[in-house]
Amino acid sequence: MTSTSNLTAINLSLGAWNGDATLAEQGFVVVLDEFQYFHRAALIEFTSHLQREVDRLSASASNVPGGLFVLGSIHAELTALLDDRDAPLYNRLTDTIEVGHLDIASIMEILRAHADPDPERLLLLWNLFEGVPKFYRDCFEQGALACSAPDLLRRMFFLSSAPLRNEAENWFLHELRGRYDVVLKFIARNPGCSNGDLDMHVRQVSPESAEQTAGYVKILTERYELIERRLPVFAKKKERKGRYHVRDNFLRSWLSALAPFVSAVNFQPTEVLVQRASARLQEAEGAGLERLVATLYEERSRKALPGFALSHRIDGYWDAQGTEIDLVAVDDLALRIRFGTCKRDEAKLESSLAVTDEHIGRFLAQLPRYRTYSVEKVAIAPRIAPDRAERIQARGWLAEDLRTLTADL
Template identity: 25%
Template sequence: MRPFVDRREELKALKERLTSNNFELIVIYGRRRVGKTRLALEAVKELPHVYYLAVEGDNLRHFRKTAERVFPEVRYSREDWEGTLHALKEKIIVIDEFPNLIKENPRVLSLFQRAIDLDLSSSSTKLVLLGSSVSMMTEKVLSYKSPLYGRRTGSMKLRPMGFFSLREFFPKASWEELVEVYGMTDGIPFYITQVKLPFWEWLEKELSSPVSFFRDEVDFLLRYEFSEVSTYKRILEAIALGKTTPKEIRDFTGLRHSDISPYLRNLIETELIVREVPVTGKRTSKKGRYYVADNFLAFWFRFISPNLSRIEEGTFSAEEIRESYNHYLGFVFEKVARQFLIELNKAGRLPFAFTKIGCWWHRGEEIDLVALNERERKALFVEVKWKELREREARGILKDLERKSELVGLESWEKGYGLVAKEIEDKARLREAGFLAWDLRDFDKMVRLTSTS
């Protein structure tokens, strides 16, 4: 097993709760593969505990058997949930994939509520519930309609790790290779830990392997949330291929407007897609665009899904992905650049502290990143390029950025301009001219800054 990486704040917070003298009901949820189980197990590994992975049926019997191996006195308790939980009073109980208990018996929520209210709440029992079905955990466990509403003492929505966490997994990799890896894995621990370097050699072997996780992974993810898997796959495919407006998605999928909105809402709720509006607009703006939330799904629909038959036949090569991968990484690098600027912002290494960052577009004009401090009326406009830039080309991009910034409508604001690229020739001269300029060589400096701040 690889060493535990990142999640330091989450691990610290969880450990503090697990060692308190109070009753704790902690809910940890997030999409599959994001690292919930590993986080929970890391937090309890030095503490006596029961860990149980819920299955599709007969969970009470399986749970009791698991608990008895750790705490033999459980075998003498009443053989129902309340009796079993009473026998584990003052103990740490971790139940993974809690939605499976709910599917088997919806009354389990009320049974847990009763056990907590009448017995456990006055003790130091720790009950940790994990779930990968975001929709079910939100609706059945966290919502005000849930019998457990008001009982939880803490909840944690686990999200993918940031790009810069990849350095801890691959300390000897170049930043360029890490961007390539991130384009396939995002910050999802399961996918990251599958990768071996060199990346392209590993990908070639993975595509030719008869047991590759690529083949069934997306169906596996979607079945956890939805019954109409084929419809959701079609919508995700449309968005991954650049159909970002409702009309474009509707035209691609053939779904009517009245049909598509609920699907989009469900995909947003489960965090498989995100809806973005121009950074200066309101959340209700009709200019909203939809994007696939993580790079793995984007990669899969872009490169794997269209070639599944050839992958099965053994006639598809990773070299075919590599030929167009730099173009694909353009959008991926925008995500990396946004995280880079956020880290610089935290470290106080920008001309001003921004409170909001996002992209901007209007009538065919786009700016990759705009960082705003609305109180101080300051704006930083940034273009992102996954390419090597000579000074002259970089100046041309920055000059055009100045032109586009005038279209944003922040006439009385103080403005700054910057560029993030794979490599920029003579950044010093651009900085002397009053521009901000960063490339991959600056990432090491940023990591050192943030690690000491």
């Protein structure tokens, strides 16, 4: 599951409940938003009534000019309503449309209109909410878009009226009933962990579940789509080098940084909990920065903006020998390859350059076809001071920060 909306079209219609006509037969297109609510026990009967109308109109589909769209943001619940064999609406779908998140340009437009679009704010909001419109609307309604990180967390998660205080538990996690917590929380707090890392952790903290780890991972990946297995750039799909990540930024931030402190709000001072959550969230922003940079590279390339034209989806590279590169971008047309190191704290950039140089050398030794490419190296942080940028450039590296990458979006 992701927080991306799934727009599912049933080619026929919801009846107008007046008994003598239907909206679809009159040529209307009916849209039911938040359709996942109909998976709730109090509303589930509605889907049987909807099935009756869909089946009735199916007999004369060519004569029905209208249709029905059902829109929802929780993949697992829509699947239960529409794809499970026991569901009333099973096998009634005619099309599914994936509606993606807001792009970074849209988020920057929101920030320019309602806050300060500085790099730290973009990283904070994107790491929490990615491009999910609902969360930005919630922030706007709470007056939190322009707040400091602690104040934003207080308003959105810790106050009794906070709109996102129960969001993850109510929507993302309620169906799991705690069955996969050990695996899911470990991946959220250790993005990029391997099968071996997972096995070792489960054996230490929950030995009785150790034999079920592979099954848990399979269910969380395939059924709920809460986690994903990423391979290093250029790796074959069957390779065993995969690393696991929580797919959704909001869920990863919740599990890795927010949940333990929000759950303690009735037992400890709120301000203490807010500060601890803010510090933990900042630690988690390192992984978020790598994803944000990759997304920005892809968006800029797609829009033909100045920078690096991509031939492949951008990703990192690693191997069993310890080679670790945060970013690898390839432009096959211009025969360019760019390697990057990403640091949440710009002060750590310069010390990472020599190590990354060694890893780039090992990469080129393992993949000799790229030795003929023009090799570029880039150091990336949310913000890089001019004097630091000069020192980085003097060592043969480019210096890029989020201000540069978002300046013309």
